[in-house]
Amino acid sequence: MRIAVxxxxxxxxxxxxxxxxxxxxxxxxxDSLVRRAIDGELDVQSLTPITxxxxxxxxxxxxxxxxxxxxxxxxxxxxxxxxxxxxxxxxDAVVHLAEQRAAPYSMKSARHKRYTVDNNVRATHNLLAxxxxxxxxxxLVHLGTMGVYGYGTVGAPIPEGYLPVxxxxxxxxxxxxxxxxxxxxxxxxxxTKCLDQxxxxxxxxxxxxxxxxxxxxxxxxxxxxxxxxxPRLVNRFDYDGDYGTVLNRLxxxxxxxxxLTVHGTGGQTRAFIHIKDSVRCIELALLNxxxxxxxxxxxxxxxxxxxxxDLANMVHAMTGAPIENVTxxxxxAAENDLVVRNDQFLxxxxxxxxxxxxxxxxxxxxxxxxxxxxxxxHIPCTSAWTDAIRRRMEEGGRxxxxxxxx
Amino acid sequence: MRIAVxxxxxxxxxxxxxxxxxxxxxxxxxDSLVRRAIDGELDVQSLTPITxxxxxxxxxxxxxxxxxxxxxxxxxxxxxxxxxxxxxxxxDAVVHLAEQRAAPYSMKSARHKRYTVDNNVRATHNLLAxxxxxxxxxxLVHLGTMGVYGYGTVGAPIPEGYLPVxxxxxxxxxxxxxxxxxxxxxxxxxxTKCLDQxxxxxxxxxxxxxxxxxxxxxxxxxxxxxxxxxPRLVNRFDYDGDYGTVLNRLxxxxxxxxxLTVHGTGGQTRAFIHIKDSVRCIELALLNxxxxxxxxxxxxxxxxxxxxxDLANMVHAMTGAPIENVTxxxxxAAENDLVVRNDQFLxxxxxxxxxxxxxxxxxxxxxxxxxxxxxxxHIPCTSAWTDAIRRRMEEGGRxxxxxxxx
Numbered sequence: 001m002r003i004a005v006x007x008x009x010x011x012x013x014x015x016x017x018x019x020x021x022x023x024x025x026x027x028x029x030x031d032s033l034v035r036r037a038i039d040g041e042l043d044v045q046s047l048t049p050i051t052x053x054x055x056x057x058x059x060x061x062x063x064x065x066x067x068x069x070x071x072x073x074x075x076x077x078x079x080x081x082x083x084x085x086x087x088x089x090x091x092d093a094v095v096h097l098a099e100q101r102a103a104p105y106s107m108k109s110a111r112h113k114r115y116t117v118d119n120n121v122r123a124t125h126n127l128l129a130x131x132x133x134x135x136x137x138x139x140l141v142h143l144g145t146m147g148v149y150g151y152g153t154v155g156a157p158i159p160e161g162y163l164p165v166x167x168x169x170x171x172x173x174x175x176x177x178x179x180x181x182x183x184x185x186x187x188x189x190x191x192t193k194c195l196d197q198x199x200x201x202x203x204x205x206x207x208x209x210x211x212x213x214x215x216x217x218x219x220x221x222x223x224x225x226x227x228x229x230x231p232r233l234v235n236r237f238d239y240d241g242d243y244g245t246v247l248n249r250l251x252x253x254x255x256x257x258x259x260l261t262v263h264g265t266g267g268q269t270r271a272f273i274h275i276k277d278s279v280r281c282i283e284l285a286l287l288n289x290x291x292x293x294x295x296x297x298x299x300x301x302x303x304x305x306x307x308x309x310d311l312a313n314m315v316h317a318m319t320g321a322p323i324e325n326v327t328x329x330x331x332x333a334a335e336n337d338l339v340v341r342n343d344q345f346l347x348x349x350x351x352x353x354x355x356x357x358x359x360x361x362x363x364x365x366x367x368x369x370x371x372x373x374x375x376x377x378h379i380p381c382t383s384a385w386t387d388a389i390r391r392r393m394e395e396g397g398r399x400x401x402x403x404x405x406x
Numbered sequence: 407m408r409i410a411v412x413x414x415x416x417x418x419x420x421x422x423x424x425x426x427x428x429x430x431x432x433x434x435x436x437d438s439l440v441r442r443a444i445d446g447e448l449d450v451q452s453l454t455p456i457t458x459x460x461x462x463x464x465x466x467x468x469x470x471x472x473x474x475x476x477x478x479x480x481x482x483x484x485x486x487x488x489x490x491x492x493x494x495x496x497x498d499a500v501v502h503l504a505e506q507r508a509a510p511y512s513m514k515s516a517r518h519k520r521y522t523v524d525n526n527v528r529a530t531h532n533l534l535a536x537x538x539x540x541x542x543x544x545x546l547v548h549l550g551t552m553g554v555y556g557y558g559t560v561g562a563p564i565p566e567g568y569l570p571v572x573x574x575x576x577x578x579x580x581x582x583x584x585x586x587x588x589x590x591x592x593x594x595x596x597x598t599k600c601l602d603q604x605x606x607x608x609x610x611x612x613x614x615x616x617x618x619x620x621x622x623x624x625x626x627x628x629x630x631x632x633x634x635x636x637p638r639l640v641n642r643f644d645y646d647g648d649y650g651t652v653l654n655r656l657x658x659x660x661x662x663x664x665x666l667t668v669h670g671t672g673g674q675t676r677a678f679i680h681i682k683d684s685v686r687c688i689e690l691a692l693l694n695x696x697x698x699x700x701x702x703x704x705x706x707x708x709x710x711x712x713x714x715x716d717l718a719n720m721v722h723a724m725t726g727a728p729i730e731n732v733t734x735x736x737x738x739a740a741e742n743d744l745v746v747r748n749d750q751f752l753x754x755x756x757x758x759x760x761x762x763x764x765x766x767x768x769x770x771x772x773x774x775x776x777x778x779x780x781x782x783x784h785i786p787c788t789s790a791w792t793d794a795i796r797r798r799m800e801e802g803g804r805x806x807x808x809x810x811x812x
Contacts, residue, residue, distance in 0.1 A: 079520065110539040114485065117531045118524075121601070125523045133516040135793070155581045156573055165571035165585075167562055175561050179571075182585040183604055191608045195527070195601050198589055202597045206737050207792060331612050386613060387541070 001286065004089060004138075006030045006075060006127070007097030008068075009053055011236050012143065012219065012278055016095060018226035018233065019279040020286070021066045028089060029057075030082075031098070032074035034119075038105070038243075044378045046236040047252065047370050048222060059232035075123035083130040086138075093139040093286050094131075098123050099192065103147070104329070104383035105242040106189035113188045120192035121199075128203045137210070139289040141282060142200065144215040145193045146271045146302055150184025151336040158340045161213065161298025186332055187385070200296045208292045212285045216278065217271030217302030217340075220247040221359060222366055224276050235275070237366065239374060241381035247272065247311055249379075251360060254319040255367030256374050263381070264328035266309025267335030271302035274353040284348045300342045303352035311355075318360065327393045331385035407692065408432045410495060410544075412481060412533070413503030414474075415459055416441050417642050418549065418625065418684055422501060424632035424639065425685040426692070427472045434495060435463075436488075437504065438480035440525075444511070444649075450784045452642040453658065453776050454628060465638035481529035489536040492544075499545040499692050500537075504529050505598065509553070510735070510789035511648040512595035519594045526598035527605075534609045543616070545695040547688060548606065550621040551599045552677045552708055552746065556590025563745040567619070567704025592738055593791070606702045614698045618691045622684065623677030623708030623746075626653040627765060628772055630682050641681070643772065645780060647787035653678065653717055655785075657766060660725035661773030662780050669787070670734035672715025673741030677708035680759040690754045706748045709758035717761075724766065733799045737791035 001020075008017040008029030021027045033053065039045055051059070057068050073081045075098050086094075099120040100106065106116040124142070131138060152158045162178040169175055180201060183194035196213070203209045222237045238244045239252040250260050273281075281301045290297040312323050328334070346352075353359065367374075384390035414423040414435030427433045439459065445451055457465070463474050479487045481504050492500075505526040506512065512522040530548070537544060558564045568584040575581055586607060589600035602619070609615045628643045644650045645658040656666050679687075687707045696703040718729050734740070752758075759765065773780075790796035 079516075083516075110485075110489075110535040113535050114528075114532060117605075118528055121527050122520075122524055126520060129516040129519050156575050163573065165573055166580075167569065167571055169562050174572075179585075179588040183607070185604075185608055187612075188608070191604060194604045198591075198597060198600050198604065199523075201589070202591055202594070206593075 001092045002026045002089065003286065004028050004030055004086070004091040004094045005097065006094060007099070009033055009070070010035050010097060011238065012275070013097040014056070015224040015227050015235050015275060016097070016279045016282050017068055018060060019224060019283060021060065021068050022064065022226050023283065028069045028071060030071045030073050030075070030085070033072060034074070042240065042242060042378070044240045044375060045373060047239050047367060047373055048234045048237045049370065049373065050234055050236045051232045055232055059230045063230050063233070075126055076119045079126045079130065082126060083133060086130055086136060087134050090136065091138050093141060093289070094127065095282060095286070096124065096127060096140060096142040100189065102243045103187035103189040104381055106187055107385050108242070108383045116188050117192055121195050124196045124199055128199060128209065131209060132203065132207045137292070139286065140209060140211045141285045142196065142211065142213050144196065144213045145190055146215050146217045146300065146340065147186055147190035148183055148194050148197060148215060149181055150186060151333065151338060158300065158338070160300050160341055160344055161215070161296070186330065204294070204296050210290050210292055210294070212290065212297045212299065214281060214285055214299050214301040217273045218245045218247065219273055219275050219278050220245060221275040221363060222248070223362070224279055240378040242383060246270065246308060248363060250312055250315045251363040252367040252374070253379065254315050254321040255364045256371045256376070257321075258376060258379055259322045259324035260312045260315055261380065262309055262312045262323055262325050263330065264325065264334050266312055266325065267307060268332065269305050269307045269336055269338040271300075271305050271338060271340050272355070273302045274359065277303055277350060277353050280350060281345050284345060284350060288348060299344050300340050301345065302340060302342055304354055305338045305340060306355070314355070315360070318357065319364070326380070327389070327396045329381050329384045329389060329393060331389060407498045408495065409692065410434050410436055410492070410497040410500045411503065412436045412500060413505070415439060415476070416503060417644065418681070419503040420462070421630040421633050421641050421681060422503070422685045422688050423474055424466060425630060425689060427466065427474050428470065428632050429689065434475045434477060436477045436479050436481070436491070439478065440480070448646065448648060448784070450646045450781060451779060453645050453773060453779055454640045454643045455776065455779065456640055456642045457638045461638055465636045469636050469639070481532055482525045485532045485536065488532060489539060492536055492542060493540050496542065497544050499547060499695070500533065501688060501692070502530065502533060502546060502548045506595065508649045509593035509595040510787055512593055513791050514648070514789045522594050523598055527601050530602045530605055534605060534615065537615060538609065538613045543698070545692065546615060546617045547691045548602065548617065548619050550602065550619045551596055552621050552623045552706065553592055553596035554589055554600050554603060554621060555587055556592060557739065557742040557744060563747050564706065565747050566706050566750055567621070567702070592736065610700070610702050616696050616698055616700070618696065618703045618705065620687060620691055620705050620707040623679045624651045624653065625679055625681050625684050626651060627681040627769060628654070629768070630685055645773075646784040648789060652676065652714060654769060656718055656721045657769040658773040658780070659785065660721050660727040661770045662777045662782070663727070664782060664785055665728045665730035666718045666721055667786065668715055668718045668729055668731050669736065670731065670740050672718055672731065673713060674738065675711050675713045675742055675744040677706075677711050677744060677746050678761070679708045680765065683709055683756060683759050686756060687751050690751060690756060694754060705750050706746050707751065708746060708748055710760055711744045711746060712761070720761075721766070724763065725770070732786070733795070733802045735787050735790045735795060735799060737795060
């Protein structure tokens with residue numbers, strides 16, 4: 001398959017590109033490299049020493065003999081370049097990971113909110129418009145988020161994208177119907193993935209585009225089979241309060257002797273997936289495209305759910321690191337349940353990589369190896385969802401440690 | 407009330423600004439004047455000879471003694487100017503009409519699709535971000551569209567924004583809930599109003615913004631009490647295939663001796679509202695804001711529904727103009743029913759202006775008076791929803807006239 005991986009220099013994009021290249025697909029990365037620029041803006045760096053775009057692709061060629069070209073295009077800004085390149089490459093599939101993907105970053109300021117909305121909506125819509133304008137029949141595989149559902153809006157497990165509902169009719173009867181699950185985003189970033197859903201539904205309906213939307217849980221881990229083949233292929237590992245994901249952050253904190261920071265009571269239940277499964281799911285979606293005229297195919301790309309405080313307690317039990325409950329910067333319920341269906345990927349053969357001590361140890365080991373690269377100032381989450389929360393965080397100061405089992 | 411009317415130079419914005427100014431509110435128009443520029447792009451002009459922004463505002467001052475300043479700001483491009491001005495004016499309410507509002511224009515080409523999405527989403531989101539950044543407690547009244555509902559997705563009347571549904575639970579029970587009505591837009595333009603809804607729901611939830619969204623039907627008529635006070639106050643009247651609305655177009659066609667163009671069978675049922683009621687509804691919404699923390703208040707701003715072919719037959723009966731059935735440029739069902747609730751505006755005192763011969767005659771009279779300004783090349787709708795439809799329109803050529811009652 002000829003596959004364009006948009007955002008292929010990023011945390012999920014890079015291992016996905018390698019995974020697909022290793023399986024014999026003709027892969028081209030399209031990336032503006034803005035994620036590396038944001039490291040500069042935030043004055044932070046990946047825990048792992050990622051190499052330059054050229055060095056990592058050279059290394060892949062050295063190790064495997066396979067070539068992955070890079071097209072440096074900003075999807076949101078360079079429509080003509082995007083269209084020109086797509087028209088020449090004519091991919092069978094486009095994996096779209098080219099969005100600003102951090103909720104805390106999206107809430108830092110009006111500028112960050114506006115950047116996230118402008119960038120993500122324009123990138124996605126430019127891509128859709130280009131596919132239609134070119135008459136391409138490429139399968140579009142997009143990385144969504146479990147965050148489009150919020151905590152779920154009803155007391156039933158979260159289905160894969162579509163919710164069967166019944167509506168009362170005037171004559172006393174009722175109508176049954178499947179609807180797109182009601183959007184309930186928890187941040188401006190998550191909101192952009194809800195906007196994407198509306199774009200996808202329209203272009204699938206009006207233009208017959210074939211689209212799969214993968215609502216991913218929180219990714220943890222850093223290595224995949226392919227990134228382990230050479231140190232220069234190492235994947236990025238974000239530990240900072242903006243881009244770091246919760247489980248990786250807890251493991252990093254344990255490794256560097258920082259208290260395990262838990263927002264509020266830690267009663268938030270979240271969906272998780274290991275990076276190895278993330279790239280495998282993308283491959284499975286690519287191998288199983290919808291037909292033309294079919295509605296958007298929506299997958300829940302996650303393997304298990306956990307409460308944040310349970311994860312913190314687990315890491316505490318493994319490492320002895322103390323737990324610190326801090327003011328939650330997010331505007332969300334303190335406690336929520338979350339039951340999620342993921343039958344489709346299981347039926348397609350996904351064998352979930354679940355939280356095991358071995359894999360958790362591997363992450364801690366990576367964190368220990370590179371601990372000299374950690375800037376402790378970047379560990380706390382400082383991006384507040386509202387001004388009122390910001391004031392509460394500032395007034396609260398640094399709460400006393402609550403050491404579990406200490 | 408201090409009211410900012412964004413898009414206040416446009417078809418609904420201008421009479422709305424006058425209506426609110428006449429009732430003693432302190433009104434400022436914010437407009438980029440892009441709508442006038444688009445007339446140039448399309449090489450078409452308003453049927454009515456609208457005066458310059460300065461001349462029409464000078465006339466209003468002469469006639470009424472009231473001043474309506476104009477701030478020339480592009481909401482989508484000039485965030486800092488928008489924020490700066492809002493921070494100085496500190497309006498009690500913002501009426502947001504500053505979006506590209508023609509479905510056919512939005513479907514003309516990839517450029518037009520992209521412009522419509524970029525402009526509308528950025529304008530709306532910039533406004534929301536600015537209100538939050540400034541800590542303004544302004545009531546935001548936005549003009550949505552009945553098109554967010556499509557034809558309705560269930561066999562029940564379309565409620566005002568929120569649909570009560572029931573969901574089966576795993577234990578055999580069921581959960582009842584009100585959800586935002588499932589979006590089903592019929593064009594890229596309509597899609598942007600669905601995107602707006604997601605933005606509004608989020609900012610109402612996270613930031614407590616007070617927002618009313620008015621899902622308007624197709625506007626007909628051109629004069630209001632205020633625009634009739636002086637010829638220089640005349641409202642714009644679009645008759646062209648991109649910006650003209652269906653009933654006004656049929657009346658114009660009858661006035662200039664053009665066949666009444668009906669797309670497909672004319673079996674499409676649409677919601678309608680007269681321009682006088684449109685501005686009255688905006689005022690009613692302004693007088694009845696939601697409370698802080700309340701969900702977005704959604705109104706259906708329409709007074710009646712009609713099938714397009716019934717309107718054509720009515721205009722034919724009034725004028726003898728022949729009816730021409732042409733290939734439908736839109737990708738939509740040939741026939742649909744539409745039952746819509748509009749209880750809220752009725753309860754607030756709206757007295758609907760319905761289709762009466764007198765008002766229809768008034769529109770024909772306006773059209774006859776300015777018929778020398780009509781360019782017949784611009785009467786047909788040429789913007790096709792898909793390439794396949796475009797080919798069908800080109801191959802079909804100009805179908806034979808089907809004269810009803812001839």
